[in-house]
Amino acid sequence: MPDRNNGAAEGSDTEPSASLLQYTSSYGSSAAGAALATPRKRDRRRGIAVLVGALLPIALLIFWQVLSTSGAIPAYQLPTPTSVFLAAIDLAQRGLLFTDIAISTQRVLLGFAFGASAGLIVGAIIGLSRWAGLLISPTLGAFRAVPSLAWVPLLILYLGINEDSKVLLITIGAFFPVYTTVSGALKHVDRQLVEVGRAYGLKRLGLLLTVQLPAIVPTVVSGLRLALAQSWLFLVAAELIASSVGLGFLLKDSQDNGRLDRLFLAIILLAVLGKLTDAIIGLLEKFLLKRWT
Numbered sequence: 082m083p084d085r086n087n088g089a090a091e092g093s094d095t096e097p098s099a100s101l102l103q104y105t106s107s108y109g110s111s112a113a114g115a116a117l118a119t120p121r122k123r124d125r126r127r128g129i130a131v132l133v134g135a136l137l138p139i140a141l142l143i144f145w146q147v148l149s150t151s152g153a154i155p156a157y158q159l160p161t162p163t164s165v166f167l168a169a170i171d172l173a174q175r176g177l178l179f180t181d182i183a184i185s186t187q188r189v190l191l192g193f194a195f196g197a198s199a200g201l202i203v204g205a206i207i208g209l210s211r212w213a214g215l216l217i218s219p220t221l222g223a224f225r226a227v228p229s230l231a232w233v234p235l236l237i238l239y240l241g242i243n244e245d246s247k248v249l250l251i252t253i254g255a256f257f258p259v260y261t262t263v264s265g266a267l268k269h270v271d272r273q274l275v276e277v278g279r280a281y282g283l284k285r286l287g288l289l290l291t292v293q294l295p296a297i298v299p300t301v302v303s304g305l306r307l308a309l310a311q312s313w314l315f316l317v318a319a320e321l322i323a324s325s326v327g328l329g330f331l332l333k334d335s336q337d338n339g340r341l342d343r344l345f346l347a348i349i350l351l352a353v354l355g356k357l358t359d360a361i362i363g364l365l366e367k368f369l370l371k372r373w374t
Contacts, residue, residue: 160342165349168342185316185327186354188244192251193312197305199252200259205289207260208267218264225257229318237323247319254315255308262304266297302366306359313355328354 142162148154149161172178203221207214232253236246270293279288294301320329328347335343 157341160345164342165345168340168346172343172346181326181328181331182350182354185320185329186358188247188251188319188327189309189312189316189354189358192248192315193255193309195248196252196255196312197259197308200256200304200308201263201301203256204260204263205267208264209285209289209293214264214268221257221260225261229254229315230322233318233322242323246323247316250319251312251315254311258307258311259301259304262300262307263297266300267293270296298366298369302362302369305362305365309358309362310355313351313358317351 145159146162149156149159169178172181203217207217229250232250233246236250240246240249274292274296275288277292316327317329317332320327321333324330328351331347332344335341335347
């Protein structure tokens with residue numbers, strides 16, 4: 082008959098014991114308590130949260146309508162919500178609006194995927210290796226301080242005015258928040274957790290996947306959210322300078338032609354799309370917390 086104690090001590094990288102997962106998950110997040118709530122209570126809380134979150138946008142829309150129709154601000158400085166809506170209808174009927182939205186979203190998602198993946202890998206290497214941190218961190222810290230617009234001329238020079246330069250710029254923007262948060266969080270993982278994992282026979286990769294990453298899930302998700310927001314910022318920087326389609330181009334074209342209604346429309350669309358893509362990260366967070374709690 083196999084010895085249970087010996088089996089637990091030997092372990093493997095792919096099949097850690099349930100007790101180890103439970104032990105590490107208590108450090109990764111405190112979402113387990115929320116899972117104890119009944120589905121009805123969770124649905125009620127979610128509904129209340131949606132209603133409360135909608136109060137401020139509705140109030141801002143009403144305030145905007147009052148300001149624009151009362152004459153307090155001239156129409157050439159503040160269009161009415163109705164004119165912005167009609168501008169959206171006009172662009173949609175001409176087949177331009179959805180093209181701009183689709184292309185900008187595609188650029189953001191591609192750049193975010195590449196940048197976040199690279200940030201996770203490099204952040205893990207630097208967070209787990211003191212020598213890698215000493216060698217790479219100073220240089221990356223210097224590159225992180227470079228403004229987004231400073232990269233545009235170089236990317237256009239080397240890659241031309243095409244999709245590659247725009248996606249690469251967004252990749253740069255998404256890389257640094259993930260790299261920074263992951264490397265910093267891994268350096269501060271509780272050493273007792275690491276020792277417990279080693280006691281169960283886990284090696285470097287198993288230790289990372291089973292102990293260290295679950296312990297920093299909330300921090301990783303925060304880094305991903307920052308990276309996604311940064312991706313939209315870098316998208317606008319790319320499309321403002323070197324693009325003939327996209328929401329950034331719509332901003333610049335509207336400014337050049339004095340179409341304030343379209344300019345407001347582009348800003349609103351960027352805000353809505355940013356929030357919707359952030360919701361994707363929220364779903365990922367729920368999956369990760371459910372996986373490791």
